[in-house]
Amino acid sequence: MERRSVFVVGVVVLAFLSVSLPATADIVETSFDVKNLTVNRLCQNQVITAVNDSLPGPSLMVKEGDTVIIHVFNRSPYNLTIHWHGVFQRLSQWADGPEFVTQCPIRPGGNYTYRFNLTGQVGTLWWHSHSSWLRATVYGALVIRPRDGQQYPFPQPFREDTILLGEWWNTNPIDVVNAALANGTTPVESDAYTINGWPGDLFNNCLSVSNNTYRLDVVPGNTYLLRIINAAMNGQFFFKIANHNLTVVGVDAAYTDPYVTDVILVGPGQTTDVLLTADQPPGLYYMAARPYASAIGVTINSNTTTAILAYQNTTSTTTPLLPVLPALNDTPTAFTFSSNLTGLVTSPFWSPVPATVDENMFVTMGLGLSDCGSNQTNCGGLFFQRMSASMNNISFALPTRMSLLEAHFRNISGVYTTDFPDQPPVVFDYTDTNNSFNMGLIMTPKRTSVKSVRFNATVEMVLQNTALIGVENHPMHLHGFNFYVLAQGFGNYNSTTDSSKFNLVNPQERNTLGVPVGGWAVIRFRANNPGVWFFHCHLDVHLPWGLAMAIQVENGGTPESTLPPPPADFPQC
Template sequence: MAPSSVFAVGFVLAFLSLCFSTASADIVETSFIVKNLTVNRLCQNQVITAVNGSLPGPTLRVKEGDNVIVHVFNQSPYNLTIHWHGVFQKQSQWADGPEFITQCPIRPGGNYTYRFNLTGQVGTLWWHSHVQWLRATVHGALVIRPRDGQKYPFVKPYREDTIVLGEWWNANVIDIENAALATGAAPQISDAYTINGWPGDLFNSCRSISNNTYRLDVVPGKTYLLRIINAALNTQFFFKIANHNLTVVGADAAYTNPYQTDVVVIGPGQTTDVLLTANQAPGLYYMAAHPYASAVGGTFNGNTTTAIIAYQNATSQTTTPILPILPAFNDTPTAHKFSSNLTALVTSPFWSSVPQTVDEDMLVTVGLGLSPCGSNQNCSGIFGQRFSASMNNHSFALPSTISVLEAFFRNVSGVYTDDFPNQPPLVFDYTNNSNSFNQDGLLMAPKSTSVKKVKFNSTVQVVFQNTALIGVENHPMHLHGFNFYVLAQGFGNYNATEASKNFNFVNPQERNTIGVPVGGWAVIRFRANNPGVWFVHCHLDVHLPWGLAMAFLVENGGTPESTLPPPPADFPKCT
């Protein structure tokens, strides 16, 4: 038998083993019809792109170990992909979804079927478009429950509910993004925030409360599992429920040790599972969210979105809902306390210990900068230039004729370079913006499609270091294809000698998205046991097209189970 045939048989056997490893695994199959939809928000009709006629889109409910098949039909006027945020995509790397990283987009009128398995993950993930700003309205929850015969490691909730935080513009989001990119300026800020698609009572000038506000009815004494997802494009949130405490039990589909809090801090891309016990006097209580605006001097929408927790027999006609007191917009101490106090539940069946030996040790600067305006152009960024962003002085540019993954698989040259460095080109006072403009060559990072090549099963440690070249803020950094351990986080310039003394090797939280503290750093570590090309980027979508991204290229491991399989037959073409 030819070697190619041997590997083909191996791929089939590996896939069948993955898909049918237990009798309890099911096949969950559905269709996403993506097309324009007219909705009414903030007193006006607006045409949006949506899935199956709803905002948010449909929730996918599955069990751990299930195989998922989603047929996506693009009936919208825009290119489209779907990213399954947080799904490992082992042996289904072509289904990850970021445009021109793992696939070419689904063109208008086209379709593509995503197939993947959900072994080894329980909790809340989500899905969203990964083309331009479409994820503002093309998104939904992915709920993974324990497989039959297994239980949550916490009290069984009376009911579960999904709380999707979003962002709303009274305009076409693609037009807003394109207008900003054309001038190099910062884009128009949003007009409102939403909970499950609705702005809430504080925007009820033209709609009754019942039509403008999401409502969760609760039974006194019962405990509810709330699955909170931040689907906003550019906003991190403080989230509270008036007069109620919450217990965090999961983050990014990984169990946490129970953490008591009255406020949740959640960045774009992150999910947080909390237990809510209805233990207050019967009445109406607002759940509310407003921005954690970490950027000093930055502009943002300061509105508050609300939904209602309604105890039995409480109505808005007889009871005024109680509004929680949210932290100040710039309350970094509260944000840091929340994000740094979560720890992993090591008794989870999916927990594995932190690898102690590091093969790739990286310090990666992340932050904003500028790019040249270009001749005969009128740019609106600082100093008359264009806003840009970079990691280790590389500003990422997407290819346009083939995805990076396909170029890797087919050995196509000229699409990307594998020269992303382990260190920034210059050591300087990263978080001091008083003299940062004097750092020659750093303010205007060159554009490139640069990836970091690592060997299969190597251990990678990354220190994300904020910079203050132009402003400073909390950056939610998302890694595709893996969970990572958050070993430590802090403020100022990273000092390896001092920081390593406080590394948590016992029960660090597992995440796929980490908010790198404003003016600070975060240390993550992961095992590169998944071959393919895996995007790393800021989940503030304003920063992604500016270039705040890179990718890991994980080499094949030499066995069918550790080798990138060929693309599926219906894989979208770029031309």
């Protein structure tokens, strides 16, 4: 392999290069220096945790087949891990990154080197911290281009650009989540949303703060590949560009059949690749994102973040045109987009949907309460209990003395159990709001329980939203795998009628899916990656409440299907 340093900068516009390079894969090696950084947003200075003095953090530009080596130095005051969101981590499970799932955190002053390979994936992924709420500012793009000599399965774009949607607090996000967890309540809402680190000029920005709106310059007639990443903590977004159509060609680093739309929905953790043709009269056009607020009666930050699409030679005095965005609660538009995507079966990475299912699971998910104990004065949740969340009525509790993966590898008992149920303990009308505050249903015990499956088993999950406490869309992220989305719908899943809706021919392939508000989704995947893999809601308000579980995949009996030992510098608890 050839060794080269990765080109790491903030988000940049890059021309796609067609120069002849060696056919062999590269070793891409760089360092992440994580420490405090003072930045100015919304008219005030704020100290944040950042990578390499930038917000967003550095973009990693690699090719399919490359090996990535990232030396992470934690000079921040917080425990830290980095998750490479969507990377399969085959034979590199120790590099996946979720705190206390695959590793103990990197302590302040410590370091750890993440090593992994990117064979079999092309498209847009991203990286972020997987410790507490550090990912509010510790995140960046991971762009995987085709190997040299290979092409995209769509027209060659003139240029590529990365659009990172984020979320901003005028305070320390770690303090926000810690205060909420201490009293069992919901964290305070963010103050703004961002595009490539900037709220945009619809906010009351200070005149002394320059470059506060991201700008993409385009040449009329050319087509651009936009890689849109939702790195926000809790915001699901509608995204539009005024007067322009977008052609979706990929989601979560998996190619899709081309899908033309003027609006996309992108949930936290999701990525969407779109082709944009600069076919409008020269001028300035806003790129805009604002939340899809699926939860009824919940107060959210409803602001709109903007960037500017600028045609060549347009004067800065031109007023940008703002798109008409869907209503905050426009579930029909959200569902139309998310349910109409299909997989590109001619992709070199496509595999047919497994026809036989080995593990059938029906998993309810949603909010609830956990027992506050005898000292109820410290709990500010409903009924003087602690806000919680669960899957099959188990609220997931992370271990603290050892990661799940290390306990699995070393066969150490007492860290977790393998009794996560395939069915909910009680069958009820899951989406009936009359059950929202039924104390017999909303109390959720805390347990560290995982589901164990044999290597190469095909797992099918019905993900059923509930109306407990509240009804909303949950973006569910599976580590270590892509899954096929066979069907989605509203209400209670009916195995007799809804199974007839399964797309077994060309379903979309994802690692993160927004399960429809008050509804269900069916996913299927082959468990061909040994280890312990986190499956959780990517709304970070819900993750520490316990809306998560883990899947333990046993070894397969060959060197290629056996969990390797941890690296020498593996962090210790």
